[in-house]
Amino acid sequence: MFKPSVISAREISVNIGEQTRIQTLSVNLYAGEILGLMGPNGAGKTTLLRALTGDLEPATGLIKLQGKALLDWPLEARAKIVGVMPQHTRLDFDFSVRDVVAMGRAPHTTGRIFDRECIKQVLDVCGLNELAEQPYTQLSGGEQQRCHLARCLVQIEQSTPSLDGCALLLDEPFNSIDIGYIEKIKCYLRTLAQRGLTIVISLHDVNLLAQLSDQILVLHQGHCVAHASPAEVMNPALFTKVFGVSVEVISHPTSNTPWAIPL
Amino acid sequence: MPTRLGSRLDTVWITKQTQPATLLILLTLLLIASIGALLTGTFDVDINALFDTAEPKHNNAWIIVVDLRLPRVLLAGLVGAILAIGGVVMQALFRNPLADPSLIGVTAGASLGASLAIVLFSATGVGIMSLTTVSIGAFAGGLAATYLVYRLAKRGGEFSVSTMLLAGIAVTALAGSVGNLMDFFADNAALRQISLWRMGGLDSANFERVAVVTGPAVVLLAAAIHHRKALNVMLLGDSQARYLGINVTRVRTGLIIAVAIAVSTSVAMGGTIAFIGLIIPHMARLLFGPSHRRLIPASALLGACLLICADTIARTILTPVELPAGIITALLGVPFFLYLLNRGAKYV
Numbered sequence: 001m002f003k004p005s006v007i008s009a010r011e012i013s014v015n016i017g018e019q020t021r022i023q024t025l026s027v028n029l030y031a032g033e034i035l036g037l038m039g040p041n042g043a044g045k046t047t048l049l050r051a052l053t054g055d056l057e058p059a060t061g062l063i064k065l066q067g068k069a070l071l072d073w074p075l076e077a078r079a080k081i082v083g084v085m086p087q088h089t090r091l092d093f094d095f096s097v098r099d100v101v102a103m104g105r106a107p108h109t110t111g112r113i114f115d116r117e118c119i120k121q122v123l124d125v126c127g128l129n130e131l132a133e134q135p136y137t138q139l140s141g142g143e144q145q146r147c148h149l150a151r152c153l154v155q156i157e158q159s160t161p162s163l164d165g166c167a168l169l170l171d172e173p174f175n176s177i178d179i180g181y182i183e184k185i186k187c188y189l190r191t192l193a194q195r196g197l198t199i200v201i202s203l204h205d206v207n208l209l210a211q212l213s214d215q216i217l218v219l220h221q222g223h224c225v226a227h228a229s230p231a232e233v234m235n236p237a238l239f240t241k242v243f244g245v246s247v248e249v250i251s252h253p254t255s256n257t258p259w260a261i262p263l
Numbered sequence: 264m265p266t267r268l269g270s271r272l273d274t275v276w277i278t279k280q281t282q283p284a285t286l287l288i289l290l291t292l293l294l295i296a297s298i299g300a301l302l303t304g305t306f307d308v309d310i311n312a313l314f315d316t317a318e319p320k321h322n323n324a325w326i327i328v329v330d331l332r333l334p335r336v337l338l339a340g341l342v343g344a345i346l347a348i349g350g351v352v353m354q355a356l357f358r359n360p361l362a363d364p365s366l367i368g369v370t371a372g373a374s375l376g377a378s379l380a381i382v383l384f385s386a387t388g389v390g391i392m393s394l395t396t397v398s399i400g401a402f403a404g405g406l407a408a409t410y411l412v413y414r415l416a417k418r419g420g421e422f423s424v425s426t427m428l429l430a431g432i433a434v435t436a437l438a439g440s441v442g443n444l445m446d447f448f449a450d451n452a453a454l455r456q457i458s459l460w461r462m463g464g465l466d467s468a469n470f471e472r473v474a475v476v477t478g479p480a481v482v483l484l485a486a487a488i489h490h491r492k493a494l495n496v497m498l499l500g501d502s503q504a505r506y507l508g509i510n511v512t513r514v515r516t517g518l519i520i521a522v523a524i525a526v527s528t529s530v531a532m533g534g535t536i537a538f539i540g541l542i543i544p545h546m547a548r549l550l551f552g553p554s555h556r557r558l559i560p561a562s563a564l565l566g567a568c569l570l571i572c573a574d575t576i577a578r579t580i581l582t583p584v585e586l587p588a589g590i591i592t593a594l595l596g597v598p599f600f601l602y603l604l605n606r607g608a609k610y611v
Contacts, residue, residue, distance in 0.1 A: 055502055079508030086502065092360065093498050093553040106496050107508035155507070 003030050004067060006167055006198040007052060012061030014044075014051045021047040023222045024061070029198045031164040034189070036213030037202035038233070040243055043219040045202040046087065049171050052200060053084045066165055079107035081166045083155035085173050089148050094135040097128055097147050104155035118157040125188045126150040127181050142176040149173050149185065156197060164196035171202050186212055210234055211257045218242060234258035282557050285550065289564040293340070296568050300336045300575040301328050305582045335468035339574040339588070340567035341476045342465070342529040343539055347566025348487050349522045350540030351547070351558055355494040356515055357424055363540035364526045366431045367519065368408035371438035373530035376404020378445040378457050395467075397460065398531040405527030408434050413519060422512065424501075463534030463589025465574050472532050479525035484563060486521040490514050491555040498553075536589045538596025539566050546599075569595070 005028040014022040021044045029035055037045040050056045052063060054070050063070040065078065083104070091100070101123060105115040123129050126146040131139065136147060152173075156166045168189075174182050189212065193199055203209040209216060210230035218226040218233055220242045226233050239247045239260060247260040302308050304327070312324045349364035357366065364370065380400025412434050416427030446454060487494070493514045497504045501511050529536075547561040573591040580586065 053502075053506065055505075075505060075510055076508035079506060082506070084503075084506040089499055089503060090358075091499055092358065094548075095495075095498075095553055099552075099554060103496050103499065103507065106492055 005030055005064075006165055007063065007065055007070075007200075009052065009058075009063045010061050012051060012058035012063060014047050014056050015059045016047060016056070020059075021222050022051065022058075022219075025222075025224050026061075027217060027224070027227065029167070029200065031196045031198055032193050034193050034199045034201065034212060034214045036209040036216040036230070037200065037219060038206055038209055038216050038242075039219035041204075043242075044222045045219055046171055047222075048219065049084075049169050049200065049202060053082070053169055054078070065167075076107055079155070081156070081158075083152040083166075083168045085149060085152040085168075085170045087171045087175070089144075091136060091144075094137050096133050097136060097139070098123070098132045100136050100147050101128070101150045101154055104151040104153070107155070110159050114159060118154050122150040122153045122157075125153065125184060127184065142178060142181075145173075145175055145177050146181060149177075153188070153192075156192075162196050163192060166196070167198040167200070168192070169200045172204065173201065174203065174205070174208070182208070206234070207252075207257075207259050210259070211252070211255060231258055234260055282551055286557065286560055286564070289561060289568070293564050293568045293571070296571045296575075297336050297340065300339075300571050301332050303575060303579055304332060305579070334470050334473050335465055335574065336571055337473045338465050338468040338476060338532060339570045341473065341480045342533040342536065343543075343566040343568070343570030344563040345476070345480050345483060345525045345529040345566075346536060346539040346570075347543035347547075347562040348483055348559060349526050350566075351544045351555070351562045352483075352487055352494070352518050352522055353540070354544055355497060355555065356518060357428065358498055358500065359428075360545070361541070364522055365435070365535075365540070366428065367523065368412040368431045368434035368438065369405040369523050369526045370530055370535050371435040371442075372408020372411075373401040373405035373527055374461060374535055375438040375442045375445070376400040376402070376407070377460050377531075377534075378442050378449075379404070381453050381456050381460070382445050382449050401531035402527045404438075405530055406523055408438055409519065409523035409527075413516075422515070459587065460534050461589075462587035463536040463592075464577070464585070464587035465533050466578075466585055468532075476528055476532050479521075479528045483521045483525040484559070486518060487555070487559045490518060491559060494555040495553075534587065534589060536570065537593040539569060539592055542596045542599050543569060 007029040009025060009027050011024045011026050012022060013020055013024055025048065027035070037048065039045050047056065051058055052070075054063075054073075057071065065073060065082065098119065101119050102115070105118065108115065123132055126149055128143075128146060128150055131143060136144065139147065149170075152168065152170070156163065156168050158166065174185075177185075186208075189199060189201075193214075201209070201212065203212075210233075213230055215227065216230050216233045217224055218238065225242060226238060234249050236247055236249060239245055246263045248263055249258050249260050251257070252259045302310060306327060308324045308328055312318045312320045313328060315321060318324075346364060350362075353362040353364050353366055354360050356362075377397050377400050380396045384396045412427060412430045415430035415434075416422055416424075418426070446457060449457060493504070493509045496507045496509050497511060497514070499507075504511050543562050543566045544558065547558050547565055551557040551561050570588065570592065573595060574588040577586040577588040577591045
């Protein structure tokens with residue numbers, strides 16, 4: 001059966017200033033797919049994500065969202081179906097955690113009751129229930145990160161159970177978040193994907209990425225050097241080539257996902 | 264650390280449920296302040312004399328209150344509200360709690376425009392609708408300076424808030440030094456007039472001037488309220504606001520135009536009145552928290568209230584001499600500002 005792609009990038013090259021950061025890269029993302037972006041610092045993961053969000057216009061090539069050129073989408077309509085979490089967010093004003101999370105519903109007109117339910121759920125997922133009325137600026141770094149993650153999770157929630165055609169783009173979403181919360185959020189991302197959400201996620205923790213992703217795209221100096229399942233991608237030769245480190249890849253005891261151990 | 268100033272200092276003093284009631288209280292305070300301002304002055308008016316037509320002083324009282332003091336109180340209220348809303352909007356657009364309307368060069372430009380008008384045409388020249396050439400010069404100067412700052416910040420099609428900040432500082436400095444040059448060549452009478460004008464004062468209020476200020480004030484208030492959600496989201500940064508569906512460029516351009524026109528008009532009518540644009544948003548935030556839904560109406564009410572009070576103090580404290588209201592707002596504003604700085608430092 002033919003499945004239309006939610007996001008498709010065709011032979012895109014992206015420049016920042018004079019420098020080409022992404023070189024003729026093509027990728028198709030389907031409903032319910034989780035794509036992990038792997039690569040050393042400066043490989044172009046963030047650049048690719050920023051191109052997929054429409055922040056950077058590709059110098060060549062075309063990005064389509066639901067079959068329509070990304071930059072032709074009205075911002076408001078796009079915000080209803082695509083949530084983005086950049087690496088850093090600065091907020092110096094003292095909103096309560098609940099108010100910050102509620103900003104994720106700004107593009108929607110689903111009504112206050114529905115919005116409140118969604119917000120309650122993501123606060124729970126991100127372990128923010130107790131902090132909901134706390135001023136944002138007094139949170140720790142990890143708590144602030146969870147707060148923004150919750151805001152992005154609440155943004156892609158729809159009034160229908162199916163999330164087909166919606167996408168979530170996450171750039172290092174787990175920075176400074178501790179392992180207990182990551183587990184819970186990971187499960188929630190999985191259930192969102194089962195409902196049809198397309199997720200693109202970049203993580204520097206390759207093992208976490210292997211556990212979470214259906215497909216991994218490996219970037220090296222702006223080129224796509226591998227795009228396959230975690231089991232195929234995670235091999236010692238690739239780690240030597242891309243990261244310059246020798247690893248042994250073993251199998252995770254319960255999930256059987258590949259696990260790289262630096263030697 | 265200035266960025267911490269935006270934080271709610273301890274906890275918000277009033278809960279969300281009581282916010283509408285608190286807004287009503289502020290409105291009542293504004294009405295009380297206005298009535299107080301109408302009845303006090305060099306010549307205190309007895310409220311009975313005002314409505315008792317049999318009273319021999321009735322006519323005098325009526326003229327003083329309605330023809331002289333009423334336009335002045337209205338003008339003070341409108342100018343105060345404009346500066347306060349302008350401050351709220353600028354702090355949100357610059358994502359910096361230390362921003363105020365003068366950052367986009369509007370105040371310095373208006374100042375220079377007024378100096379030019381005083382030196383070139385002498386202040387007595389009457390322009391359109393009883394607006395002096397000074398007012399027109401100030402208005403044109405304010406708009407021109409804002410336009411220049413905006414063009415500089417938009418160089419190369421890419422708008423940058425930090426460039427705008429720097430361009431604002433540069434244009435303000437430029438306007439300041441050209442202003443000093445004017446001072447240097449001005450004769451003594453013109454010099455005194457220029458420095459009095461700079462201190463800010465509402466002594467030339469009349470109903471025409473009130474009418475001229477009302478339009479931009481209403482437009483600014485409406486624009487700010489219309490974009491209240493966008494202003495909240497834009498505090499997260501331009502790209503984040505775009506991810507949340509806000510057309511950042513359009514909102515920002517529209518609001519900067521509204522602020523520039525309103526503040527230029529208010530400076531043209533009342534001179535440069537210091538600190539309202541900076542401290543009133545902070546006071547409102549202390550009471551209502553950072554969400555613009557309540558911040559905008561609260562700032563408008565508080566700004567109006569403060570300038571009406573300051574102006575009343577200015578014209579009564581040294582009777583029969585009138586002080587410029589700008590002196591009083593700065594005298595009230597600086598201690599509060601220092602207090603905020605001090606409190607903010609505790610969180611570093």
